[in-house]
Amino acid sequence: MRQLQLKAHGEPSDVVELRTVDEPTLDHDEVLLSMEAAPLNPSDFMLVRGTYRVRPTFPFPLGSEGVGRVVQTGPNVDVTLRGKRVLIVPNNEQGTWADLVVVPARNVVPLSNEADPIQLSMIGINAVTAYLLLSKYVRLMPGDWIGQTAGNSAMGEYIAKLAKLAGVQTLNIVRRKEAAEQVRRRGDEHVIVSGDDLHRNIEKVLGEKKLSLVLDSLGGTPVGELAGWLKPGGSMVSYGVQDGQFPAFSPYQFIFRSLSLHGFSLSNLMRNAPQVEIREVYQKLGDLVADGSLGAAVEFVCPLEEFEEAFARSLGSNRRGKVVFKLNHQ
Secondary structure (H helix, E strand, O other), X not given: OEEEEEXXXXXXXXXXXXXXXXXXXXXXXXEEEEEEEEEOOHXXXXXXXXXXXXXXXXXXXXXXXXXXXXXXXXXXXXXHHOOOEEEEOOXXXXXXXXXXXXXXXXXXXXXXXXXXXXXXXXXXXXXXXXXXXXXXXXXXOOOOEEEEOOOOOHHHHHHHHHHXXXXXXXXXXXXXXXXXXXXXXXXXXXXXXXXXXXXXXXXXXXXXXXXXXXXXXXXXXXXXXXXXXXXXXXXXXXXXXXXXOOEOOOHHHHHHOOOEEEEOXXXXXXXHOOHHHHHHHHHHHHHHHHOOOOOOOEEEEEOHHHHHHHHHHHHOOOOOOEXXXXXXXX
């Protein structure tokens, strides 16, 4: 079988290899998956470059999320799982950029056999993060407003779509005019390009309205501007620092308007949440994908052997959708 492996930390084009390895064997509580689809994520490249929280032993099998079909079960696993499509819970216990993957049965969640496997493969990290960001910190009601940075990202798309399903309006901040057009094309009209006139442009959209929640993955000054539009008692959540800067905001806003600042880590939550809750959320998201209510733009789909092109596309600055490996000729 083939597997993309990390041989050392460094630039992805220099330190990742496609290797042929022996077919894995099963332990009593494991399942063998024939992989169907596995996305590429920023966290994967952070791991490759040595800036992620995981410190792997080399060679290390790469890929953090994906879906596949159960082709074999260990003796302690329910045999009715065989043939079913399952999602791998992302926890870095197994690499998904491979033809075959052995997974502890506790790390898989059965999903629809009819839904698009490419779309299902992407709910493991971004979609579930979006769902939890919208539900964990404030009680959003129909008619409420939220603000987010990186509104053109896959995460931003999931956040906006899930918010819309709940009757919540989203104000999207992006950094380029091209990104703003991308957001409008997917059906979100409230989008602003960050710049010196950000405050005035936010005021044009919101008027007298206030935000209940601000979500940020970039850091820096735009999120601080959005924080100024939070209603008293509102919350800001940081789930990434792609720009390498701490969110810039006035502490006086948080003190005198009783605002809250939270940090969100999906891996921490997955480590502590009951398995039944994890399954329920993923199955709910899988149902939304199956009925066409939820999805994200995909720019490039390719087999494992085209991994260098996949890396280049995924790391490109003008990418307009996710990059996904399509596996086992599904």
